[in-house]
Amino acid sequence: xxxxxxxxxxxxxxxxxxxxxxxxxxxxxxxxxxxxxxxxxxxxxxxxxxxxxxxxxxxxxxxxxxxxxxxxxxxxxxxxxxxxxxxxxxxxxxxxxxxxxxxxxxxxxxxxxxxxxxxxxxxxxxxxxxxxxxxxxxxxxxxxxxxxx
Amino acid sequence: xxxxxxxxxxxxxxxxxxxxxxxxxxxxxxxx
Numbered sequence: 001x002x003x004x005x006x007x008x009x010x011x012x013x014x015x016x017x018x019x020x021x022x023x024x025x026x027x028x029x030x031x032x033x034x035x036x037x038x039x040x041x042x043x044x045x046x047x048x049x050x051x052x053x054x055x056x057x058x059x060x061x062x063x064x065x066x067x068x069x070x071x072x073x074x075x076x077x078x079x080x081x082x083x084x085x086x087x088x089x090x091x092x093x094x095x096x097x098x099x100x101x102x103x104x105x106x107x108x109x110x111x112x113x114x115x116x117x118x119x120x121x122x123x124x125x126x127x128x129x130x131x132x133x134x135x136x137x138x139x140x141x142x143x144x145x146x147x148x149x
Numbered sequence: 150x151x152x153x154x155x156x157x158x159x160x161x162x163x164x165x166x167x168x169x170x171x172x173x174x175x176x177x178x179x180x181x
Contacts, residue, residue, distance in 0.1 A: 002151075002152060003151070005150050007152075008150045008151060008152050009150070011152050011173055012152060012153075014171065014173075015170065015171050015172055015173035016155070016161050016164060016165050016168070016170055016171070016172050016173070017152050017153065017154050017155065017172075017173045017175070018154060018155045018156065018157075018158045018161040018172060018173070018174050018175070019154035019155070019156060019174075019175040019176075019177055020156070020158060020174070020175070020176055020177070021156075021177050021178070021179075021181055022176070022177065022178040023178070024181055025156055028156065028158055029176065032158055032174065032176075033176065036174070038176045040176075041176050041177055041178040041179075042175065042176065042177055042178070042179070043175075043176040044173065044174070044175050044176070045172075045173070045174045045176075046171055046172075046173055046174075047162075047165070047171060047172040047173075047174060048171055049165045049166055049168070049169045049170055049171060049172075050166060051162045051165065051166070051172065054171075070173075074171065077171050
């Protein structure tokens with residue numbers, strides 16, 4: 001997954017990347033594993049600039065699902081910093097570029113929430129619920145959005 | 150094209166604060 005150009009570009013553009021290896025960095029692996037409660041590999045954490053965990057990916061994923069999770073986590077970092085416009089853009093990018101990934105339905109949901117948070121216009125939520133009537137209908141995110149219809 | 154993972158995590162966390170940039174921290178067992 002790491003050698004993929006899309007993944008490499010996304011990581012280099014959006015993060016300061018660091019790695020602790022279970023054998024080659026054993027002491028750091030133990031120390032940061034305790035700090036972040038990470039005791040299995042692969043575990044990938046997305047930390048905000050204050051070093052607080054905002055997203056976690058555990059276990060192997062196929063490429064598109066992995067990239068989708070990376071993008072989802074980065075979007076949630078913006079969301080938790082109340083950067084609603086930036087977050088919506090990032091969530092919608094997942095739906096557009098990785099529509100078949102596991103992350104897409106969740107991204108569609110949070111794109112609607114981000115738009116609402118930016119505008120306080122409930123139309124954003126209604127539009128999201130409507131979108132779920134044609135896409136990702138069987139997902140748990142469609143159920144969560146159904147209350148907005 | 151590759152990711153230049155750093156292993157000085159404490160320094161990375163400090164730089165992240167200064168640059169206001171998120172960190173991707175990979176706990177790995179992959180061959181290096």
